[in-house]
Amino acid sequence: MPKQSKCGCESAIVYCEGNFGGIDGKTANGLVRHSERYKILSIIDSELAGQDAGLVLDNKANEIPIVKNLDSAMQHAGEIPDYFIFGIAPASGMLSKDERKLLLRAIELGMNIVNGLHEFLNEDAEFAAASKKHNVTIRDVRKPRDKKDLRVFSGRINQVKCPRIAVLGTDCAIGKRTTATILARALNERGIKAVMIGTGQTGLIQGARYGLALDAVPSQFCAGELEGKIIEAAENENPDIILIEGQGSLSHPAYSTSSFIIRGSCPQGVVLQHAPSRKHRCDFEHMPMPSPAAEIELIEIFAKTKVIGLTINHENMSDGEISSAIDRYEEELNIPTTDALTRSPDRLVEMVLSAFPQIGGERSI
Numbered sequence: 001m002p003k004q005s006k007c008g009c010e011s012a013i014v015y016c017e018g019n020f021g022g023i024d025g026k027t028a029n030g031l032v033r034h035s036e037r038y039k040i041l042s043i044i045d046s047e048l049a050g051q052d053a054g055l056v057l058d059n060k061a062n063e064i065p066i067v068k069n070l071d072s073a074m075q076h077a078g079e080i081p082d083y084f085i086f087g088i089a090p091a092s093g094m095l096s097k098d099e100r101k102l103l104l105r106a107i108e109l110g111m112n113i114v115n116g117l118h119e120f121l122n123e124d125a126e127f128a129a130a131s132k133k134h135n136v137t138i139r140d141v142r143k144p145r146d147k148k149d150l151r152v153f154s155g156r157i158n159q160v161k162c163p164r165i166a167v168l169g170t171d172c173a174i175g176k177r178t179t180a181t182i183l184a185r186a187l188n189e190r191g192i193k194a195v196m197i198g199t200g201q202t203g204l205i206q207g208a209r210y211g212l213a214l215d216a217v218p219s220q221f222c223a224g225e226l227e228g229k230i231i232e233a234a235e236n237e238n239p240d241i242i243l244i245e246g247q248g249s250l251s252h253p254a255y256s257t258s259s260f261i262i263r264g265s266c267p268q269g270v271v272l273q274h275a276p277s278r279k280h281r282c283d284f285e286h287m288p289m290p291s292p293a294a295e296i297e298l299i300e301i302f303a304k305t306k307v308i309g310l311t312i313n314h315e316n317m318s319d320g321e322i323s324s325a326i327d328r329y330e331e332e333l334n335i336p337t338t339d340a341l342t343r344s345p346d347r348l349v350e351m352v353l354s355a356f357p358q359i360g361g362e363r364s365i
Contacts, residue, residue, distance in 0.1 A: 012038040012083035012114070013073040015102065020045040020054050020066060023173040024283055027116055027202045028087030031360060032057055034181050036207030037258070040064050041081055042073045058341065070102060074109070083199055084207065085253040089173075091283050093118030104130055113138045115359065118216060141201045143227075150217065151224035152195070157266050160234045163356045164307070166267040168246035168258060170274045170295045173282050175313040176246040177203050179273055179340040179348075185302030186241050186345035188353065192359055195239040197229055199247050199261060199329050205247040209233075214247060214257045226264030240359045246273075251290050251298050252281060262303045269355050270305055275313035276325045292329060309351035312339040 012031075019025035020043055031040050032053045043053050054062030067073045074080075084106035086099070093098045094102070094117060103113055103121070107130045113121065121127040131138050144150065157164075167180040180196055181203075187194035198204050198211025210233040217225050229241060244265045247267040248255025274292045281287040297305045310329050314322050322339050329337045336354065338347035353359060 007161075007362060009035070009037060009039040010082040011041055011077070012085050013042050013044065013070075013077065013081050013111075014085045014087040015044045015070075015099075016038055016087040017045055020048055020053070024088055024090055026173050026177075027085070027089050027205060029057055029336050030177060030202040030206055031085065031087065032062065032157040033178060034206055037205070038085070038207075041077050042067045043087070044069060044073055070105065080110045082112060083114050086116060089116065089201070095119055100126075101126070107131055107134050107136055107138075110134060110136060112136045112206055114141065115131075115139065116141045116205060116213075118142055141204050142216040143216045144212070147218070149184060149219075150221035151228045152221060152265065153223040153227055156231055157227045157264070160230060160235065160238075162239055162240045162241055163269060163359065164230065164244060164265050164267045165269045165352065166244040166246055166261055166265055166305075167271045167273065167311075168261070168273065168295075168299065169249050170290050170292060171252065171278065171281050172248045172255060174249075174273050174275050174278070175311070175340070176273050179271065179311045180243050180245045181206075181344055182340045183271070183348045183352070186349050187241065190349060192241065193223055193237065194241045195233045195237050195311045196243045197226070197233060197245060199226065199245045199257065199266070203245050212247070214260060215255075219256065219260070222260035223264035226261060230265055241356065247297055249281075249290075249295070250302060253294055254281075254284065259302070261327075262299070266303070267305050269308040269352075271311055271351065272297055272299070272307050273311045273313060274329075275315055277316040278313070293333060296333065305330070306355070307335060308355035309335050309348075310336065310337040311348070314339050314342055 003150030016025045017027035043066045045066050048066045049068040051066050053060045053064040054060045095121050115121050119322045120143050121138045169176045184194045184196040199214045202296045210229050247257035250258040278289050325338045336351040
């Protein structure tokens with residue numbers, strides 16, 4: 001069994017070669033910002049070696065070093081870490097030949113593996129044999145339950161009495177999970193019990209108690225499986241509010257998960273995340289970004305819900321540009337707008353409370 005650090009978390013190093021701080025490094029980025037399950041010891045990215053991960057990501061030091069390679073990570077750790085986490089989320093969802101070799105070496109050193117890719121390593125003969133030989137486990141985060149156990153949509157979601165808010169976006173890898181995480185923390189700190197439902201591999205790796213990797217579930221069962229997770233959270237936690245992490249974008253033809261999230265959660269409210277400086281869709285240079293107004297119109301036509309606020313991804317923006325964008329969108333859209341990372345979380349909480357003033361009263365399922 002993996003040992004635990006003094007904080008009660010299992011220790012881990014995160015591989016993010018050439019991608020830390022970038023779009024495809026979102027798993028490593030997320031773990032640096034928030035991790036309930038693992039104590040992150042270092043990030044592997046030779047291009048940024050020697051720097052502080054927090055400074056690179058958010059201009060706030062957090063004493064998580066970025067190191068050159070696995071040997072450097074081991075030297076810094078001083079002992080064998082409990083886990084080696086693959087922290088890149090490439091569009092292919094598959095390992096390269098070099099990455100296979102690196103993960104096999106981590107197994108030989110005695111580290112358990114956390115794998116968020118679509119490639120399930122427990123089903124790979126070489127990895128299965130290596131893990132057995134070295135007595136380690138491989139956690140294939142995206143692997144869904146057996147089909148015989150999967151649920152179809154039942155309509156029981158309407159029995160959940162507390163408000164449900166989906167955090168959606170105008171593109172993939174735009175900060176939906178980060179905003180949902182910050183919002184959940186801010187609500188809980190103010191005595192409003194919020195539970196976040198993870199819908200992707202990063203949220204599950206961070207330690208989300210409720211959720212699933214929705215893009216790996218057969219489409220027939222996506223809405224039902226998400227509905228089931230939300231009902232479990234409501235029954236077990238009796239929360240004041242449930243937040244659902246979004247995936248992709250409803251208007252993006254490459255991703256269908258947003259539609260399943262809306263159908264499975266039937267949210268009474270939506271917070272929309274947008275990157276004003278992003279000119280085209282991530283990984284699709286021929287596809288221009290939609291405007292927030294266009295995405296809001298689509299969401300509200302698609303479902304019986306209301307977009308209650310807009311949040312900004314400030315990539316490639318100065319602080320002044322962020323403020324200008326906030327003012328512009330509030331005037332244009334007539335909804336509260338903020339940046340979850342650079343502005344006070346009070347604004348996020350106000351966004352929710354203004355839409356759902358009843359939060360905190362009697363609730364049940």
